Amino acid sequence: MKLDFLDRQRELQQIEKLWTSQHAEFLVLYGRRRVGKTALLVEWIHRSKQRALYWVATHTSSANQLRSFSQAVYNFANPNNPAPDNFSYTNWKQAFQQVASLAEKERLALFIDEFTYLLEVTPDIAGQLQNLWDHLLSKRNLFLCLSGSHLGMMKREFFSYQAPLYGRASAQLYLQPFSFGATGRFFPNYSAADRVAIYAIFGGVPAYWERIDPRKSISQNIKDNLLTPNNLLQAEPKLLLQDFVSDPHNYISILSAIAKGAHVVKEIVASTGLASGHVSKYLSVLKDSGFVERRIPLTLKKNSRAGRYHITDPYLRFYFRFLETRQEQLALGIQDQALAEIKKHLIDFIGTYTWEEICREWTIRAGAKEELPYLPDQVGSTWNAEAQVDVVGYNSMEKTLILGECKWTRSQTKADVLKELIEKKANKIIPKEGKWEIFFTGFSRSGWSSSALTYSDQISKAPPSGSNWSTSGIRLVDLAQLDQDMRKWTSL
Numbered sequence: 001m002k003l004d005f006l007d008r009q010r011e012l013q014q015i016e017k018l019w020t021s022q023h024a025e026f027l028v029l030y031g032r033r034r035v036g037k038t039a040l041l042v043e044w045i046h047r048s049k050q051r052a053l054y055w056v057a058t059h060t061s062s063a064n065q066l067r068s069f070s071q072a073v074y075n076f077a078n079p080n081n082p083a084p085d086n087f088s089y090t091n092w093k094q095a096f097q098q099v100a101s102l103a104e105k106e107r108l109a110l111f112i113d114e115f116t117y118l119l120e121v122t123p124d125i126a127g128q129l130q131n132l133w134d135h136l137l138s139k140r141n142l143f144l145c146l147s148g149s150h151l152g153m154m155k156r157e158f159f160s161y162q163a164p165l166y167g168r169a170s171a172q173l174y175l176q177p178f179s180f181g182a183t184g185r186f187f188p189n190y191s192a193a194d195r196v197a198i199y200a201i202f203g204g205v206p207a208y209w210e211r212i213d214p215r216k217s218i219s220q221n222i223k224d225n226l227l228t229p230n231n232l233l234q235a236e237p238k239l240l241l242q243d244f245v246s247d248p249h250n251y252i253s254i255l256s257a258i259a260k261g262a263h264v265v266k267e268i269v270a271s272t273g274l275a276s277g278h279v280s281k282y283l284s285v286l287k288d289s290g291f292v293e294r295r296i297p298l299t300l301k302k303n304s305r306a307g308r309y310h311i312t313d314p315y316l317r318f319y320f321r322f323l324e325t326r327q328e329q330l331a332l333g334i335q336d337q338a339l340a341e342i343k344k345h346l347i348d349f350i351g352t353y354t355w356e357e358i359c360r361e362w363t364i365r366a367g368a369k370e371e372l373p374y375l376p377d378q379v380g381s382t383w384n385a386e387a388q389v390d391v392v393g394y395n396s397m398e399k400t401l402i403l404g405e406c407k408w409t410r411s412q413t414k415a416d417v418l419k420e421l422i423e424k425k426a427n428k429i430i431p432k433e434g435k436w437e438i439f440f441t442g443f444s445r446s447g448w449s450s451s452a453l454t455y456s457d458q459i460s461k462a463p464p465s466g467s468n469w470s471t472s473g474i475r476l477v478d479l480a481q482l483d484q485d486m487r488k489w490t491s492l
Contacts, residue, residue, distance in 0.1 A: 007182065007206075008040050011173060015044045015145075018171055019109060024138045026168055029147040030154040031175035032290060032313070033240060034207035037147050040175065041111045052109035053099075057117040065118055066092060073098050092125060096132045103142040110142065116150035119157065126157050130164035138168075150243060152288035177204030177313075180358045181490025184483065187214055192483040193445065194218050196408075197346065200354035201226075203314035208233065219339060226323060227335040234330070237319050244289045250274060251291075252324065254282050255311060258292065259320035263308035283309060291316065297382040298394045299401070299431050306383070314354060321349065351408030356381070356390045359406045359443040362482050363393045365489045367402075373439050373472050374400040387428040389421065391441060399434050401469075404441035413444035415451040418474075422459065427466050436469040447478040 018025040031037050038056070045052045055072045057065055067088040073095055074083040089095040102108050112118070118125055137144065148154045157163050158172070178186075183195040186209060190198065197218050202208040211225050211233065225233050237255075241248035250272070257271035265283070269276050286292040294307040311317040322342050323330070329338060360379045367375045376393030379402075383389070393402030405421045407413045422440055430436055440459065442448070448456070456474050463471035 011040055012044055014173060019143050024140060025143045025170050027145040028158045028169045028172045029145055030151060033149045034205050035175050035177055036206045037175050038113055054111045056113035059117055062121040070095050077102055092128050100136050100140050103140040107141040111145045113147045115146040116148040116153045119153060127164040133168050151290040179204060179490055181486035184487040189214050192479050200314055200350045201318050208315060223335055223339055227330055227338055229331045237316055250282055256320045256324050258309055258311055259317055295380060298378055298380045298392045299382040299429050355408040356406045359391050362486060363391055363402060367393060374402060376402055382429050387425040389425055389429055400437045402439045402441060404443060406443040408445045410446055412447050412449040413452055414449045415455040418442055418452055418455055422464060430469050437472050438469050439472050440474040442476045445479045448476050
């Protein structure tokens, strides 16, 4: 299904603002592959119809890249007299001097897409651009945008203090996948539960959403897009890794271990058979590249050693959990067995990962919309040897905590879930230092039983307290309400 460009309005407005500036502007646009960076730039060009030159770097030699860029610049300057096939400026300085001349009297937007491919074969291009920007380009009527998918490299080249281009950009834009709230707009005919499943499987990447046929069931979409050999989504994980590492095998082993429940170094070592030092090195690369993140308990200190590693992208998490070890099976066309296994474990998979993440996002947005009594400055989860809480909204300055439990079951959630959170877990995870105010939340796919609603009323009328904490209330949310809120609050 081809998605209409109905999204990214804030990002388009940011680009438009930079274009209409009275000064030279330098935008750094970054985000993972297939998140829509190119589509965003092309859409702005089409909508604005302004004077814009777009060029994309590719996996080729430095000389070929210079030749391609040179011809793009020359053809822009001479639309009626295209450059010969072998035309190239002598060097990058000369090419950008021509760009500067094009922006001397009339404003010009220059978009260089996949800039990291250029960096890979021409490492000194960053230093050259720094010199050119400082002494020439910044003095012209130019809007320059450099875009890239290699997150680690983009951060090193633009946001590291030692990097040549550090401090040159006047704006940065981190383009992220769509949030769950956008699924209601793009897949209006699916139920809320089906859209949560879509998000758990495909994430929020527009290129993946385009492969979903909304006329078919979720199961059929899984079968068509994920269980057939030689398709885009089957090849995607390795392609993504190959953008960052030359030998992805050990990285695949680590991602597979994390997806199957190994979240600390000791567990990953045991699962992969790799040495602890190697695992730590590989994890550092995966973190730098945006594939994994290390989450720490919010109620513990930042340097806590209790951190757990998680795969950040939902599709990669799904792939390494369900598909990576079934490649031979799928190559032989044995689909039904794989689909049956996925369906067997999908509810637990969604409840363990995606549903909790969506509930945390709801907590952030609800706090900002004043739907909760506190505005958390951090939202995550917390755990220790005695207890674990799915949703934690934390404000260390105000000494407030939002504590929530999440359940993704087909039956209504009963009071015992709330009782365990309030009467058992709270005292075990609330920090001992200071006086805290607590607000309790519950998130249930299928709503709440009469016993849960009665218990919630009791908590509201007689708020419990501990030695260093008091309760300001409780709120229960079901999937229908959460879905309604997220659709309303998600600005595209």
